[in-house]
Amino acid sequence: MANLSTNFLGIKSPNPFWLASAPPTDKAYNVVRAFQAGWGGVVWKTLGEAGPPVVNVSGPRYGAIWGADRRLLGLNNIELITDRDLEINLQEIKQVKRDWKDRAVVVSLMVPCQEDSWKAILARVEETEADGIELNFGCPHGMSERGMGAAVGQVPEYIEMVARWCKQNTRMPVIVKLTPNITDIRYPARAAKKGGADAVSLINTISSITSVNLDSFSPEPSIDGKGSHGGYCGPAVKPIALNMVAEIARDAETRGLPISGIGGVTTWRDAAEFIALGCGTVQVCTAAMTYGFKVVQEMIDGLSEWMDRKGHRSLADFQGRAVGNVTDWQYLNLNYVTKAHIDQELCIKCGRCHIACEDTSHQAITAEKGGVRHFEVKDEECVGCNLCVNVCPVENCITMVPMRKGATDPRTGRKVTGDYGNWTQHPNNPMSCKAAE
Amino acid sequence: MALHTRKGGSGRAVSAMGLSKAQIAANFSDLHPPLDAHEARVESDRCYFCHDAPCMTACPTTIDIPLFIREINTGNPDGAARTIFMQNILGGMCARVCPTETLCEQACVRNVAEGKPVKIGLLQRYATDHLMEQKRQPFARAKATGKRVAVVGAGPAGLACAHRLALHGHAVEMFEARKKPGGLNEYGIAAYKATDDFARREAAYVMGVGGIKVNYGKALGKNLKLEKLRRDFDAVFLGVGLQGVNALGLSGEDGPGVDDAVDYIAELRQASDLTKLKVGKKIAVVGGGMTAIDIAVQSKLLGAEEVMILYRRAQAKMGASPFEQELAKSKGVVIHHNLMPVKVKKKAGRMAALICERTTERNGKVTGTGKRVEFPCDVVFKAIGQTYTDPTGGVLRLEKGRILADAERRTSLPGVWAGGDCVYGGKDLTVASVDDGRRAADSIHAALMG
Known part of the structure; x- marks a missing residue:
């Protein structure tokens, strides 16, 4: 039986399947259910700074495109970072990590671009004994209008600066989550590395409008007749994600930088492909949001079966094996x-x-x-x-x-x-x- | 051996029908041909991966159907097979013989959506065939426990129990009255549902896990005593099935021309050349369950000119599923309802006709109307159910004539478990027997390991 366990930046998990920072990881209730279902780790939904939490819309937050038989291929969302109180999130993170020591618990963060803001939140997260942090430089909607999320991720100098602040102010491993809403993914990845980040994760969601209502002429999802671009994810974005991962994996400046792969992972095969392109773990959201947490059982069994068939005893046996075959x-x-x-x-x-x-x-x-x-x-x-x-x-x-x-x-x-x-x-x-x- | 002369009759108007080997082969080919890779992919794509899936709830062995279908869809048929075998080691046979139209496929939400369920049975066959064809075992045995368990009866319940016990690391000894394992899978299932000697191949695959020894020709109550088994083994499982056949209660039913459907099917299943098997020309089948359909359809496929099923209640009460009834009709079988046999009519010592009386039902009770109908026939098959004949000398508590067992399939006697058709409350389904065997094995394991 193949060994699926992973050690990513010293963060151990029984399998490489982590839930991405997103609605499924917003609360202890969801995260505990995910661990019960077998997920190897989670990146807790992005925390903001102390004070009044962000406010989400109370209308539709998701739009979608479907393939034949209404199979969900792409999902778009306009939900912001967690709208729950920081203290509650921190308490829950601490409790969950205490109860689930063998699982990875990484905390996603997004605070204003000031060192003090980062310093303050880092200290609070450390107290939870979470395994690491992921800097959300990716959200393309809402928070970017306030100078956070993708607004940082689109400027390599900011990435480097914030990554450095974080490395200087915490002992926790630092993962920088990259936005795909840029021209060349290598620049933000290089900046993250320069800033001292331990790893990058990608891709965050892609700016998108899923459809236009031809009666109301509002983009979907429609909030009282108006729509805003959202972040696109799901099986449809996988090819974009694979390419960006490959670009970083084979770039002379970032080669060897640990990567957590994100973008449309739906089956064991998708995960194996990301790992073959160098990823140490994969992060999943849409598949779980479509089918529930149980879907991880197929991923675990399928990956294990394939590894057995191919004679790969551990993930290291095939991690990065496809990188050398990506060329110009x-x-x-x-x-x-x-x-x-x-x-x-x-x-x-x-x-x-x-x-x-x-x-x-x-x-x-x-x-x-x-x-x-x-x-x-x-x-x-x-x-x-x-x-x-x-x-x-x-x-x-x-x-x-x-x-x-x-x-x-x-x-x-x-x-x-x-x-x-x-x-x-x-x-x-x-x-x-x-x-x- | 001429079947219909076996019970004392002679010189009857039954003989082989002279169908060619090719015709017989075509008639008895796979009822539902297997899916190829493309069909399996398209069909598996239809599964919605439902939460708390209704199909899974409807399955007596609670196979994780959405998971195995998803595994097929993601190119992992062997993983799918393991998911199936985890709950049902006879998943290959169940894929062939389960009345899916009244179990998993009836529950499929696609029925509500568009009236066409996912073909769960065929997908299950696709996955299990895929692994079995490689002769790969799905699971490895646990370390030997040193415990020994006797399993009486190598039918679906016994095989499932023995396999699970072997997985747990116990040494299993099986005792089977007949010459081959498989029970009704080998001797009772309609031939077109288990082609290519599947019952034998499956039994060999199941026992291929290791740690299982089988003694053939050992019948409980005859050359095998429960008391001795209890002394010699750490636990005993009884999966002895049903040996008795209900009687019609007519004079002349023990004479020539009247036969048990179960016996004839057993002979058919074991015949090396179906073109030589004797079959009646005009056949009346009494009953309304799966066995009635099986004997009627197979008789027709063997070349019988006319086959009719006579059932004493209304169609809605028939035990055979609508699909099975349709199958029989499509093969030319005529199904009559509300008729009960009252007399066997003979001419020159030979079966001439079955005389029936029309019935009505009042408050669930069948009563004759006095109106008689005569059905000319040369063979009458009884397919009105089997009975448990207690081979233990009355040491087990029975309920309505079958062994009483609890949810873990423990009998009233310490150290003795039972499952399958011989147990009260059984559903007379292969898949239910498998569930009994697995449950009993897990219970035995828990009891032995404390």
Whole structure:
């Protein structure tokens, strides 16, 4: 049985599945239920500074987009940080950590950009004996208008400054949670590292409007006829998150910086992908908000089963294994040739591959043969783009088959050499140079 | 062996129907063909992962159905199989034979949403087949405890109990009256529900956990005594099933041409060549439960010209599920309601007809109307239920003719547990027997380990 336990910055948890700082971690009641269900850790919903708590809207806080069969694919929210009293939160955190010593309890924080404010809250959190803190530099809505959240996360200098304040004023490990609402994620990550942060977590939610009501002309979720952009999350954002994680994992300046991966983790497979891109833990919110805390059982069992099958005894065995395979486009092998292949046994003859290719791509798939519906790839036209694979409703019906060394590509008439050759070496590239021997 | 001559009759108008092997093979192929990977993916995608899922509540073994379906959907069919086997080690057979339309699938919220439940049974089969085909055991045994437990009867209850006991680390010795394990799975289930020798393969898989020894040809009350088992073992589990068959109460019912459906199905299940199995031309089946459907449908598939089911109450009271009734009708079986047999009519010593009387029900009581109907037939099958015949010499407390057992399946006798059809309150379902076996094993374990 694979060992799923994690040690992230010295914070131990029985599995890498943490609940992200969000509505599910706002109260002891929820967090205890999560631990009972098997979650390895939580990042407590963001605490603000002492004084009157923030006020949330009392209308709809969430908007969504759905896939077929109303499967929730993306969720957007306009909820602010915790609107509960700071003292109550601190008491509950202390009690929960005392009762659940083997689970990770990290506290998310967001206070005004002044050292005294941070100093004050850090001292209070330390008293709870929580395992660490996460600096919320990500919330794109509401708090950012007050100079916090994403307003800090979008300015690398502020990130570095606050991270440094925190490191100077607490013994707790410091995780900086990054906003994706920037141009290049490497800059805020580098700033966090420069400021001394022990880790980064990402992504926070993406600024979004999920829909517009065509009767009232209000964006959704609508508060009395008006809407505000919210933070977008859920399965739909995973590709964005994976890329940002990979960028940090392979950046020369931040390589090796511990990462807690967030963004659309819904199944064990999503988690394994984040870990393969270097993450030490993953944080989940939308999957829990859609299916309840029990969903973690599938994640734990699925990850464990896959690790057993692959012979990975611990997470370390495959953590970061995909990082080296993320490269720049210019280094992709231009001599690698694939052709789509349609398994006629599996084909249900819907014709989607054909029309996608015919109308929008390379006219490389037939529609009929001998007067009957028949979908087959014309190798002499196929550029290997993979669009047909992606639109086919049957898994593994269309596959991309690499051409063997020595074969001739009927499209280009060129022989497949089996040699590696990228754009930097390509004759069409005016800047090309000979490959280093 | 000619079945219908076994009970003393001879020269009857029954013989093999001369169907070709190919026709028989087609007739007895899988009732519900398994899902392929694509179908399983699409179907598993339909599950809503309900909270406190109604399907799970409806399952007698409380399998975590939403979890196993989600595991299938996330590409983890082996994990799904473990989730199933955790609660029901005979999950493979139950996936095939459970009346899902009256259990999990009836409870599926998709029924309310669009009248089409998630195909839970077929998904369960997909997952369990996936693991069993790799010959991988789902669980490892705990360290040996040194305790020895006797399990009498290698049917669903006995197998489930033995497996769980073995998992707990106990040494299990099974005693089975017949030559093969499986009980009704091997001898009683309709052939088209457990194709490819599945009952035998499943029993072998279950016992593959280790720590289980089986003694065949050992029948309680005959060459096996409860007292001795109690002396020789730390605990005893009885899963002996039902051996008796209810009588119609007609003169001539012991003669030729009248047979027990259960016996005939057992013979059918064990026949090496169904083209040679004798079958009546015109068959009257008396009863209204699953066995009545099973014998009627299989008779038709064997080539019988006419098969009718005669049930003494109204259709709504039939024990067979609507799905099963439809299945029978689709195979050409005619179902008559409100008819009770009153007389067997013979001609030259052979079965000629079953004479029935029309019935009405008043306050749940069936009474004859005096109006008689004659059903010409050459074979009558009794499918009106089985009875418990006490093989313990009256040492166990019974309730309504079956063994009394508590929620943990403890009998009135210390150190003796019981489960399956022989226990009062049983549902006469494979899945309920499995639940009994598992519960009893956990109770035995708790008792032995203190």
